[in-house]
Amino acid sequence: MKRLWGDADLMAALQQPDAYPHPAPAVQVVETHISRVFLAGDFAYKVRKAVRFDFVDFSTARARHDDCTTELRLNRRFAPALYLDVVPIVPGPTPGSVRIGGSGIPIEHAVRMRRFDQDDLLSARVAANRLEACHIDGLARSMAAFHQAQPPAAPSGNLGTPARIVATLAECLRAIERLEPASHLASRVARRALSEATRLTSAFRARLRNGHVRECHGDLHLGNIVLLNGVPTPFDCLEFDAALRWTDTISDLAFPVMDLLHHGQAALAYRLLNGYLEQSGDYGALTVLPFYLAMRSLVRARVLLERASQKHAEGLYVSSDQAEARRLLALAWACLRHRCGPMVLMYGLSGSGKSTIAAQLSEAGSMIRVRSDALRKRLHRGVMPCGGWYTVDETARAYRRLLAVCRLGCRAGFPMIADATFLVRAVRERFAVLARRLCVPFAIVECEASPETLRARIAARVSAGGDLSDADEKVLAWQMLVQERLTEAERAFVASPDSFIKPARGNVGRPRSPRTPSHAPWNLFDGAQP
Structure with missing residues (x-):
């Protein structure tokens, strides 16, 4: 009789060392809301969850397998030495066991990668205060070069259009409203974000027309960048939706800038932003950058809320994810407020x-x-x-x-x-x-x-x-x-x-008008609450 493999059964089987064709003591699991990565010996295996959300459908084995092959192809643009192949997961020799890369009818598929030290993720580095200026400079150079090398989207297509941007934003806001139904902050941010999207319609069209919408990474937060031999290397790009991946290049760069701001690293955020703008020459992006920083904050908040919802369904404690999501909503609000600096x-x-x-x-x-x-x-x-x-x-x-x-x-x-x-x-x-x-x-x-x-x-x-x-x-x-x-x-x-730099009384160059901020630093994104 054919065994029906449930999510919990497969997860338990993949945590057994004998599931792997190489030494794999103490298998570890890194989990997101749509996948799990099994750290086994010298390799890492990414397995999709059988989930269905409004932004992704992994409910069928075919969809999950197709996404594996797409992920392999796209991520080799950034990290060819990291992404190896797609391997089948088949039933093992004993009941309840599985084997990676064996013969038989696949239960599931996984993307096989070379394993790296989790402490070398930029998210871990920034948390440990070990992210250095040279790493930021390298990321600015590599992302400017990568974006420049990608072909632009056709202005007559449906990628990167104002309608697509508004639809993506509205979908994210609906999910946040569903997950945080009583949040005054979320509702205020939603109204301001939609208003800004309408105001920037002409700017979005101009960015598309001038070739700034390209096939990007799409999910470039600090947890998706790792130091390989000292070089900041993006991985785990957004592979499951081309419409989200084909975006304005400054939207792509906005994700790590936003993440650095969220972690209280404004100096590194502006070093990255200034380095990228100087390398790319794309100062016209400043017009839409505050909106995209807010949108990236909202996307990250939505992911955290989805994760909290999953944990809650499993009976786990979730207050930390919810608290971080609310801090991201506050950052989105700060990005959307128009301020005046010198x-x-x-x-x-x-x-x-x-x-x-x-x-x-x-x-x-x-x-x-x-x-x-x-x-x-x-x-x-x-x-x-x-x-x-x-x-x-x-x-x-x-x-x-x-x-x-x-x-x-x-x-x-x-x-x-x-x-x-x-x-x-x-x-x-x-x-x-x-x-x-x-x-x-x-x-x-x-x-x-x-x-x-x-x-x-x-x-x-x-x-x-x-x-x-x-x-x-x-x-x-x-x-x-x-x-x-x-x-x-x-x-x-x-x-x-x-x-x-330091808070100071008095004027800077001229008497202040009511619109002028009353103190330094002149940080556009100061996290002020609505």
Whole structure:
């Protein structure tokens, strides 16, 4: 008589060491709401649960097998050395036992992967305060390169459209409402999120039209990124729904940024965001980024609530998952609130330390940093123009682009740092006028050093190579000739870098309007409750 395998029977059988064709002492299980991963010896086996939700249907063996093959194909884009094959799980030689990779009619299938140390997950690293700046920089570079390599979705298709975005959001909100029916916070967040989705309809269309909707990872939270030989490596992408995987590239990046914010690591979140934006040049994404950060918070909250519901059905205690879900709802609310941060200009000659201070400010003060040297090179795809990087025309072009990015970022509610020399008074005035029009605080951070120090720093930078700036001693000499010092009126806007990091009383550059935040840091996502 054919044995009917229940979920509990299969789970118990796969925890037995003799189920595996290799040494597998002390099998461990990592469980999500739709799958289980069995850690056995040097390998890990991912088995789908026979579940059916509104977003995925694994109720048939065929659907689960098909999803295994899809997962293998898609995740090899990120981690080819990690994902090995799809293996059958067949009845074992004794009643109630199973065998991985044996002969016979499969009971189930599993994706076989090389096992890694769970402590090397970025989620474990951040919890243990062992996530380093170099890991964040590597992730920013690799994700920018990966997104750029993917073909864009057809604008005439149904992927990444405003209607698809709203439908995905509405489905997530319905699930949260079902799982948290009496939550005042959830209902307030839902109304604001749907309103923002409507407001951003034109922006969503433009992002699709301009090629920013691509086949992404789709589920890039910190628990789905692992350090392999010191390299941040995504795995376990969202394989079961192409419509959720084909998304705006900034939505993909928003997941780890959101996760870092959720874990109280705003400095690393902004390091990742600034690194990615500089690598990709996609500053236009700032318009939709707060919405996608909120949406990723909601998705993660929904997953936790689904998991809590499963545990509750099994008679397990679930308050921790529910509490974390509510913190994510609060983060979503903070992301959806439009706030005003300052526009900060760095001012000083090449070698005066502007970029170093701007980088520190961007992390410590939760700000978007835009470097003129990066924009200058992106405008020419890295190929030096005939007259060089620092001609009058090239410099004017770079400042126009810098102004446009600051305008876009401030309108989206982000505190902006314009990292350039700003030696010409008329250029500084254009940025000050923009700040007044946008009703955001305006400030100047002045950087100075002796001529000897400037020359020594530039010589060291040229010798080391690899810096975005191509300013040499000739450029420095020219800057010294054309520099227009700050006027007395401008000096009223000069602020110490600490003004943007530590809580401070008084003004930053100008009297505050009622719309202006009353203290630093200028963190757009401060977790405020509705």
